[in-house]
Amino acid sequence: MTPDDSINVLGDALAPCSHTPVTGFFRDGHCNTCAEDRGSHTVCAVMTDEFLAFSKYLGNDLSTPRPEFQFPGLKAGDQWCLCAARFLQAYQEDCAPRVRLSATHARALDIVPLDVLESHAID
Secondary structure, X not given: OOXXXXXXXXXXXXXXXXXXXXXOOOOOOOOOOOOOOOOXXXXXXXXXXHHHHHHHHOOOOOOOOEHHHOEOOOOOOOEEEEEHHHHHHHHHOOOOOEEOHHHOXXXXXXXXXXXXXXXXXXX
């Protein structure tokens, strides 16, 4: 798997999203992506209790630890590379988390308009 160029939605170098817990399709702490990343794990989001409950309701439980996958479970305040489509869905349901534009990969723009990301930006 060859990663796409590490460019953020602002056209700059992609900043790290989180190393604690480690995130990203490549588990490199960045929201890097490639052709094999069918979920487009490209949006660096700051988790909220509301979003975590929404995601769990939709069948993607991000809050329960899964030691067999070395996944500690997420809590409010953790940063995580979300699937762009899930972020857009949460936005449409009015429960989208905040995002770090500097750590959100440019490929997120294939799914989420920049003005939507900007409306939830913390940087």
